[in-house]
Amino acid sequence: MSRLLKLAKDFNCFYFNKSYKDCTPFFIEDCQVGFLRDNVVKAVRQCPEAFVIGPSKQVTLNPGYSTPQERSDAIHQILSKWRSEGLFPALKGWRNECFDVKTSSGNPPLMKMERTGTCLFGVVQYGVHINGYVIHPEKGTCLWLQQRSSTKPTWPGKWDSMVGGGMSSSASPYETAVAESQQEASIPHDLLINVQPAGSVSFFYENERGVYPSVEYVYDLELPGPFVPHNADGEVDSFELVPVAEVTERILSSGYKESSAPVALDFLIRHGHVNAQNEPYLADIIELLHFPLHVTYNTGLSISTS
C-alpha cells in the first residue's frame, strides 16, 4: 500500500474502521440520513417524544413532524438541551449556523440542523474549498495554504486549503465560495471572477467529536504571483505559498487538517502532479476521494462487510 492510499483510507476511517457496525442508522421518514454512535443513541432514548427507536437497529425522527420546519424546531430544541447539559464536546463550539439535511445534493432539505450537531447525527455535511494556486516561474505550480488560527475550536494551528467553509442552509456552493474567499483570504473581486468550479470530493471521516460524511465542492483559482492573501475574520494565522511536491508531503503530515487533505489531493491528481506514473494505486485512491455517500444512504449500497 502506498502512503497516499493509506491517507485515503485514513480520511475514510469511518468506513475502514468498520465503525458503521457499532452505529445505529438514523432515518427521517423512510430515508437514512445518518449514523448514531452509542452515546448519541443513549441521549436520544431520553427524548421519546422526538424519536422512534427500533424494533430493528434504527432510530427514526418522529414522523409526526411532517414539515422541514417542525423537524428543524424539534432538533434545535434537543441540541440546545444537550448543549446546556454539556453532554457532547462537539456542541461546545455552537455556531448558531444551520446546515441542510438532505438525501441527495439535488433534493430539497428534509430539515435544518445546527452545524455543530451534524457530526452527532452523522448527516452529510456540504462545504466548499478554493484551491488558490500560482504558476511560479521557477518553482512551478504552487498552492496557497492557510494555517488555521490557534484559537479555532476545531483543528487549531493545522494547515488547510487557502479558503474553505461549510455550506449554510440555503446558501449555494458558489455563494459560499465567494463569501469565504472574502472573509478568509480577502480575495478581491477582480481576481475572484477567475474562480473555476472543478467538481467535488466525498469521504467518510470520523474523529473523537463525531461522524463526518463530507462533500466538499472544489474550486480552482489561479492567482497572480504578486498577490498575497490576508485574513479578514481572525480565523487564519498565516498563509504560505507551497510548491506542489511539498504539498504532497504536507498533506501526509500530522500538521495538515486530515479532513481537508482530500481537497488538496484531488487538486494534485486533476492537475497531473499525482498520476499513474508516480502513484501505482491511483485508481483506488480516486475512488476513495469520491466515497458513495449518497448511494450508501439512499439506494441500498450496504456499508456492512459481506
Place this chain on the structure above:
Amino acid sequence: MSRLLKLAKDFNCFYFNKSYKDCTPFFIEDCQVGFLRDNVVKAVRQCPEAFVIGPSKQVTLNPGYSTPQERSDAIHQILSKWRSEGLFPALKGWRNECFDVKTSSGNPPLMKMERTGTCLFGVVQYGVHINGYVIHPEKGTCLWLQQRSSTKPTWPGKWDSMVGGGMSSSASPYETAVAESQQEASIPHDLLINVQPAGSVSFFYENERGVYPSVEYVYDLELPGPFVPHNADGEVDSFELVPVAEVTERILSSGYKESSAPVALDFLIRHGHVNAQNEPYLADIIELLHFPLHVTYNTGLSISTS
C-alpha cells in the same frame, strides 16, 4: 432526478439494475475479482478441473493453479474452448490481447485473461482515454470526438472520446495513451508531449454481452485550432470538433457509446462546464463517476441491498 444523474445511473446499471443479486462472485484464492452471470456459471460447471463451486454462492479458480502463469494458461484454454463452441457472443470478437486481472490498481496481476473474456468473468477492465480539446476563439472550449468505425464489433458507428483503448497486460496507462493516440488519431509527438494526466473514472456497467466494471485513466490534451486528427488503424470513421454545450447533449443521446460517457462527463465537470449552478445533483453524479470498484471487491463494501 436530472438527465445527467439518470445517465450516471445508466452507466452504473450493473449496480442500479441490482444484477449483482443474480450473479455469482468469482474468486482467485480469497480475493473476489469478478461476478459471473448464470450462463457463465453453467459453462463453468462443465470445467470442474478449473473451478471450485460453492458451497455458498461462489466460484473460485482452482487453487491448485498457484502462479499467475498457470492461472492464465488455464483460463486461456477454457476461453478458447468456449470460443470454438460459439458459447458466448462476446468471444466472437476475440482479440489475441490479454488484460491483467488485479485486485487493486497497484497490485501485481493475479493472472492475464483474453480481453474479450473479461466481461464474462466480470473482472475490472482498465483503459485509457484522451480528451482532445480546443479553446476556440468563438465557440469556446470544444472537444474532438471520434465516430467509431461502422465495422467495429462493439459499439459500431457510435460517438466516442477522441482517443481510447484498453490497457493490455503489462502496458502502463501512459504507454497506452501514447500508442492509442498514434493509432487512432495520428497525434504527432510534438503535440502529444502536452498530454496531461487528470485522474480516472470508475463505473459498473453491463450490457447483453457481459459485465463491465471499468476504470478509465483520463488524460487531457489541448490541441491547436488548425490540427485535425486522422485515423491510422481503420477503427474510426470520422472526427468532429464539438462545443462543450453540445457534448452534454451528445453524451445524453443514444448515438454516444454509453461506456465512454463517464469520460466526457468527467471532463465537463473538471473544467467547470457542468457545475453546481447548472446541475443540482452534481455531488451525486461525481460519486457515480467513481464507483468504488476496488473497495467493492476487496474490503468488504457489500454491494447487496441492506
